Amino acid sequence: MDTVAALHRPVLAWYSASARSLPWRAGDASAWAVMVSEFMLQQTPVKRVLPVYEEWLRRWPTPEALAKEPAGEAVRAWGRLGYPRRALRLHAAATAITEQHAGEVPRDHAQLLALPGVGEYTAAAVASFAFRQRHAVLDTNVRRVFARAVTGQEYPANATTAAERRTAATLLPDDPETAATWAVAVMELGALVCTARTPDCVRCPIAGGCAWRQAGSPPWEGPARRGQSYEGTDRQVRGKLLAVLRDAPGPVTQAQLDAVWADGVQRARALDGLVTDGLVEPVAAGVYRLPG
DNA sequence: GAGTCGTGGGA
DNA sequence: TTCCCAAGACT
Numbered sequence: 001m002d003t004v005a006a007l008h009r010p011v012l013a014w015y016s017a018s019a020r021s022l023p024w025r026a027g028d029a030s031a032w033a034v035m036v037s038e039f040m041l042q043q044t045p046v047k048r049v050l051p052v053y054e055e056w057l058r059r060w061p062t063p064e065a066l067a068k069e070p071a072g073e074a075v076r077a078w079g080r081l082g083y084p085r086r087a088l089r090l091h092a093a094a095t096a097i098t099e100q101h102a103g104e105v106p107r108d109h110a111q112l113l114a115l116p117g118v119g120e121y122t123a124a125a126v127a128s129f130a131f132r133q134r135h136a137v138l139d140t141n142v143r144r145v146f147a148r149a150v151t152g153q154e155y156p157a158n159a160t161t162a163a164e165r166r167t168a169a170t171l172l173p174d175d176p177e178t179a180a181t182w183a184v185a186v187m188e189l190g191a192l193v194c195t196a197r198t199p200d201c202v203r204c205p206i207a208g209g210c211a212w213r214q215a216g217s218p219p220w221e222g223p224a225r226r227g228q229s230y231e232g233t234d235r236q237v238r239g240k241l242l243a244v245l246r247d248a249p250g251p252v253t254q255a256q257l258d259a260v261w262a263d264g265v266q267r268a269r270a271l272d273g274l275v276t277d278g279l280v281e282p283v284a285a286g287v288y289r290l291p292g
Numbered sequence: 293g294a295g296t297c298g299t300g301g302g303a
Numbered sequence: 304t305t306c307c308c309a310a311g312a313c314t
Contacts, residue, residue: 082299
């Protein structure tokens with residue numbers, strides 16, 4: 001289909017001219033560096049990732065370096081990025097890479113997918129960005145660009161569909177190197193131009209062929225996207241509890257934890273969840289620490 | 293498949 | 304100010 005190939009040139013040209021200079025995109029960025037960035041970028045804005053990423057790569061330049069440290073150090077160094085289980089999983093992935101892959105991030109997509117914390121998106125992203133392989137990379141940005149440009153809807157559905165995978169596969173350039181650049185280019189287009197709230201169609205290289213624009217930019221009529229209530233949830237309590245652990249040099253007491261949330265029932269439930277997840281370790285009666 | 297899991301900044 | 308949501312994974 002010429003209509004397919006016709007999308008490639010303008011998007012690739014736009015990316016060449018407009019891409020952000022990000023450390024994990026530098027020519028000397030290792031596969032490990034790419035993997036660290038992908039874990040951190042899951043549901044987290046680039047701006048907040050940057051300083052933590054730099055610190056992590058300086059401190060742990062290889063999977064082996066991270067694997068040598070207690071998981072709690074990874075959790076502490078995660079700082080306030082959010083979803084701290086990612087730190088635990090990244091540490092576990094580093095351990096698996098060290099023990100099962102001779103310290104080298106695997107190039108094989110299936111082996112990547114088998115690592116802790118690596119799902120469909122991250123496996124494709126690492127294989128594509130770090131190893132320049134041909135994979136469809138479907139993140140929230142890409143899904144939104146395709147929903148608009150191809151399907152003519154303002155937003156994609158909540159969960160990735162088979163139709164989206166077909167679309168992504170169809171649009172993927174044949175040449176692996178070109179496919180890898182295409183993947184990051186579409187993602188960048190979604191992040192900078194085809195944004196969720198107020199797309200900047202004036203600067204969009206494919207606005208002329210965008211199905212959503214051609215349809216008059218109709219508003220989203222699908223099911224309401226689920227909101228993320230936060231205030232008063234267990235997640236908020238977990239965050240407060242873990243912040244106490246992160247900010248303390250060593251083990252903390254029950255009293256220190258009790259001080260951050262009034263509801264004892266909810267507080268106990270949240271703490272129990274953190275212990276179950278392996279983010280917190282009981283050391284003695286009423287004493288807790290980050291995992292050793 | 294729907295719920296859970298943090299955090300903070302921009303519109 | 305309030306609300307939306309930002310390169311998902313896992314159960």
